[in-house]
Amino acid sequence: MFPQNIFLNYRTEEIAQMLLGHYLCRETDQGLVSGIIVETEAYLSKNDEACHASRGKTKRNAAMFGPAGRAYIYFIYGSCHCFNVVTGPEGKGEAVLIRAVEPVKGLAIMRELRKRAVRAEELVNGPGKLCQAFSIDRSLDGHNLSEKPLYLKENRAICDQMKVIATPRIGISKAEDKQLRFIVRGSKYLSRRESV
DNA sequence: GTTAAGATCTGCT
DNA sequence: GCAGATCTTAACG
Structure with a gap:
C-alpha cells in the first residue's frame, strides 16, 4: 500500500510534499474510485x-491527535467535508489536508456522486x-489509510518527474x-491556478 | 440553551 | 469575480 515509516520519519510539511503524485483509492458501493494527489496543505x-x-484537543479534532497515517475528516460550512491525513507523533495534532486529485479511475462514479456532469478538471479540484x-464522510474519521476501503497507494515513478512548488494556504x-x-x-x- | 464562526461550493452578475 | 447558502462545532451564559 503506502510506506508507513514515512509518517514516522519526516515532518508534516515534508510529508505534505511527499504525498503529491501518489494515489488515493476509495472502494465505494458503486466501485473503485482513484486519483493522483496534486494539491495538499500542511497544518502544524x-x-x-x-x-x-x-486550541487543544476536542471531540471534533480528536482523530488529529491519533496515530499518523489515519484519516481526520470534518464537516464545515453546512455542506462540505474535508479529508486530512494525520501526521506527526501521536498526541501532537498535525495533519495534511488533501485539497485536489487528478481523476484516474471511476470517473463515471465520481460524476454520479457529485450529481453534476462537469469536466474532469472540475470533478475533484x-x-x-x-x-x-470519493464518498468520504465522518464515518471514515480515524480510519487507517493503509486499509480498505480508503487507502493511499505508492506511485514512485511519477514522483521523480514532477516539480513541487509551495504557496500560501x-x-x-x-x-x-x-x-x-x-x-x-x-x-x-488544482483548486486554484498557480500563484508564485 | 444560545450564538458566532468556519481549512467551501454554487450560481449569478 | 463575488455574495449567499447552510449546519456543525465550540465557547459562553
Whole structure:
C-alpha cells in the first residue's frame, strides 16, 4: 500500500510534499474510485493558528491527535467535508489536508456522486468536491489509510518527474503568510491556478 | 440553551 | 469575480 515509516520519519510539511503524485483509492458501493494527489496543505500544531489543533484537543479534532497515517475528516460550512491525513507523533495534532486529485479511475462514479456532469478538471479540484466524489464522510474519521476501503497507494515513478512548488494556504483567516500549500507544477487539476 | 464562526461550493452578475 | 447558502462545532451564559 503506502510506506508507513514515512509518517514516522519526516515532518508534516515534508510529508505534505511527499504525498503529491501518489494515489488515493476509495472502494465505494458503486466501485473503485482513484486519483493522483496534486494539491495538499500542511497544518502544524505549533505556531499555526489556522490549525484546528492549535486550541487543544476536542471531540471534533480528536482523530488529529491519533496515530499518523489515519484519516481526520470534518464537516464545515453546512455542506462540505474535508479529508486530512494525520501526521506527526501521536498526541501532537498535525495533519495534511488533501485539497485536489487528478481523476484516474471511476470517473463515471465520481460524476454520479457529485450529481453534476462537469469536466474532469472540475470533478475533484477542491476539498469538499473530493469528499463528495470519493464518498468520504465522518464515518471514515480515524480510519487507517493503509486499509480498505480508503487507502493511499505508492506511485514512485511519477514522483521523480514532477516539480513541487509551495504557496500560501487557501480559505483561512489566520497565519495566511505561511507557505504550507504544496501543488504539482503545471497540473490542470488544482483548486486554484498557480500563484508564485 | 444560545450564538458566532468556519481549512467551501454554487450560481449569478 | 463575488455574495449567499447552510449546519456543525465550540465557547459562553
